[in-house]
Amino acid sequence: MKRNNPKPKQGAIIRWRYLLVCATVFAVFATLVARAAYIQVIEPDFAVSESDKRTVRVEKVNVQRGLILDRHGNELAISVPVVSVYGDPKQLDKALTAKAYSLTRKHARENQLDLKQAVAALDKDPARLAQQKEEIYNSDSRWQDLAEVLRLQKPLVDGKLTSDSSRRFVYLKRQVTPPVARYISELKLPGIYLLDESKRFYPAGEVTAHVLGFTNIDGEGIEGIEKLYNEALTGEAGKRTIRKDAQGREIEILDERARIEPENIQLSIDQRIQSLAYRSLKSAVLSYKATSGSAMVVDVHTGEVLAMVNSPSFNPNNLKNAAPHKRRNRAITDLFEPGSTMKPISVLAGLEYGTIDHDSVIKTKGWMRVGGSIVTDGKNNGPMDLRTILQKSSNVGVSKIAQTMPKQDFIGFFQRLGFGEETGTGMVGESDGLFTPHGRWSDFEVATLSYGYRISVSTAQMARAYAAIGSGGINRPLTILKQNGKVHGERVFEKRNAYAVLEMMESVFERGGTATRVKLDGYRVGGKTGTSKKAAFGGYGDEYVGYFAGIAPVSDPRLAVVVMINEPAGDVYYGGDVAGPAFSEIMSGSLRILNVAPDLEAVAQLNQRRDYVTY
Template sequence: MNLISFISWRFYLVIAIIIIATIGLMWRVFDLTILNQHFLRQQGDERILRLVKTPAFRGMIVDRNGSPLAVSTTVYSVWMNPQEFTPTKKDLISLQNLLKIQAKLISSLYQRNQAKKREFVYIKRSLSPDLAKQIKALHIPGIYLQQDYRRYYPEGEVVAQVVGFTNIDDQGQEGIELAYNLWLSGKSGKKWVIKDRLGRMISEIQTIHEQKPGNNLVLSVDRRLQYLAYRELLKGILENQASSGSAIILDVKTGEILAMVNQPSFNPNSRDVYNRNSFRNRAVTDIFEPGSTIKAFSVASALDSGHFHPDTVIDTYPGWLRVGRNVVMDEHNNGPLTVTQILQKSSNVGVTKIVLSLPPDHLWSVLHRVGFGEITGVGFPGEQGGVLVKHQPWGAFTLATLSWGYGISVTTLQLARAYAVIANGGLKLPVSLLRVEQPPAGEQVMDKKIAKQLVSLLESVVTKGGTGELASVPGYRVAGKTGTAKLVGQQGYQKHKYVSSFVGMAPASQPQLVVAVVIHDPQGKNYHGGQVSGPVFEKIMEGTLRMLDIPPDA
């Protein structure tokens, strides 16, 4: 009887435990499915539901005729989730061979970020679609791909310093890419998607907001003229063994920059091997003393005074002039010269005598009105305004040196715009790197009659006997001016180091184009502006006139 009672008691105890356990399990099921169901849903969603960013397409940069200068291409980034990535030796070797990253560096990256509980770490970015496809085929757990965009520049180094470039996140860093970054950049979108354990997208659940592509940008640059200017400038730099140079082609009637080139340049598609000095757009960021190219405005101030005319005679004998304790010299004793001949022969003595006979602020006023000493407003990052000091009082030698281009610093763009004022009948237009649909009204800063006289005077410079004879273009009347100035170093002006320049316009009967060429530190047998920059000007201007179908006027 006692044995039966004991067995019965154990039986009921087991039954009770089973019933209690069953009730507990049922309660737990009820709790998770009814009372606290969001817990399971959250756990499930965390494993398969992802909020992903959809990259936006950056706007294209095109030239005035629609040819692409900067486009975005599809690339991929490979990344790891250190909490899922458990690499084998075979996996590391495979990644090493494809990504060209040492296996030990990938392993170190994994271990370091796993310890920090991170779930997203880039391994390498900007991979080609073909390479991304090969990595995907490895099927390594914890390794994922992300679609991005990368900038590609079809014209390479020809337009590099104007267009600039973006960084790995597709944000502008230099040039137009930086200046118009907000306009070009799109807005990334976001959406909820379901992914499997290998990171593959199963389906899209909901779009939070659509990506918005960036806006396209049309430049004033003509890639044909850009290539022409680049080729001829490079040739001139090599022939004269110069350190650097810039060239600009400017549309006189609209203020549009048709070409802007520099040397040395760089390839924006592969810039790791270049010095950062190659990145800057020297035509707007580098200032220099322009030398005799300023004499055109010294003569303009003389004509504006009413005391001088193109045929007014100035005696430059004996080829030098003492100004205070200093001496102004010409290369030759030219004797009596007309104002026209002073410009043609580029006489320092003649232009000094003219300017010293005028009110001290007169020349400064002319230079200021045509845009020297202030930025052009082209909107290019890093643009310099140059230096034009208004002295009070003016020293005689300070004024004399200003008359032939010392004591003033300018950029190549400022020099081109100032000559465009002369070419456009004294009308100063804003310069633009964007295509202009409607020419602006401009500002009359020089008397139209004086501007016309100046064009005629500057024509004599490129005729026989002038300093710019090598800049003449067959079939066209050309007007321009040479410039040669010593380079400044830490110890003052340097021996045998010069800035050689030529700025001119054509066709002189009705100027439509201005071309400025500036070459720094030529080390060949020649260093004068007419010999170094003049031939480069001639090639650029001749090719431009031909490409734009501008009829001859000679």
């Protein structure tokens, strides 16, 4: 007997499906609520961060590097706006990918192929996609134009832009000119952008190069004043944190920090005197085929450095030919035995300690034995007063003066003048010199110290010592910054002794002196020549250093000038010959620039005396 299975009722099926749909909807709803609760309550930071990634932008408010000015406010270093070119490899890769798919769709439509299948085939074949992107990139002549205008090899540009598509920033060329930037903008290349930056420019070029130093391509000070005051010159960029909508419109300012303006640094340098000193020094170095030279001009009343120059120099605006030996600030780094320029200080030491007086006469016979060694003069000058000792530059005369004093008192006098320590400028790379006041000194070593050996000093240290004489015995640290008030110093010897020696130093310009051919140009000048052999392995070699140091005007001292010429070639190497002309140009020119009146009455009296030679 055949049995029939009963069919389920239609209403029961509908009810079962209804319950299933309700359960599914409820489960989905519960899941969404749970997820929303998790995101908003348990892990709210994630949602906030994701939102911020899409809407929050941080804008940098750039700040220009501060100015460096001379004492009169003339600009020595400025920042000029420039443009740098950079690429976004990821953005470029995205553009090339979009172009590849666009060409694939176009090809499918032109050949009546299935569009979806063509796109899917490209998705499944990364090698083919990469090949198409490379072909698209190489077929675009604008990339060759970009390489040419940047003066770069195209393979170099290609490597930076296509070697790593995950990178977001790569420099192509820093600090290009405005016309180049405009041309690149007109090319409208994908992933290529322009960035506003600034570049340091030095109007005086090589004239102030050693004082100012220079910055690297990122605007950080590397040498000189740029490095010494890098933090003050840099300032701090501002920052604005804003929120934008989908159309890129600013809708909210979340945070705003004002930029910190940089400081402007005003130097003690007088650009007019700096240019004069550099021109005179460079001419002397070239004329005598010297290896190098340096010169300094110091205000004796304040210790301000009005000029600090070196030769050879370099162009800080173009460092391609700036070899390391050209970049060295020799005025503060290079050390030499100063020779006879130390003799006025030795005479001053004897006067200060009372072992001699202004009218003392020193008996000499052209040579003397000291501790088993011989000190000699060029010839036997017989008995000499202090003025004649400086005029004739007598080694024996100053050695005998040194012998009248206790060793440590004589050596300590040099120490009090600042030898063996920095001058106070604070400049990067300044040397302390070579001087050991607390060492064991033999009698002969003390004698050699009196005429400028057994001690090595920089041009800056010698300028500081002569400035102390010009100031009447006040030893002030040198400064490269302009001083607006009175500058205090330490009195190291009496004013009357300082001015007495200064007047004695005029004798070097008299007939029979060591600088008779140096022009005076209406000013009374107290100066001293110096010529020293350069130390070599085992003793002294055949190379010389020529010095000329002096103070003017004698009647009312204002400036101390020191000129050093290193290793002049040929038979002319004495300080009066190689450094004297530059000294004369710098001193007389600087005094005229500062409107210092000549010592007219004194010059008239000097011209009436036949034993003086003026030019």
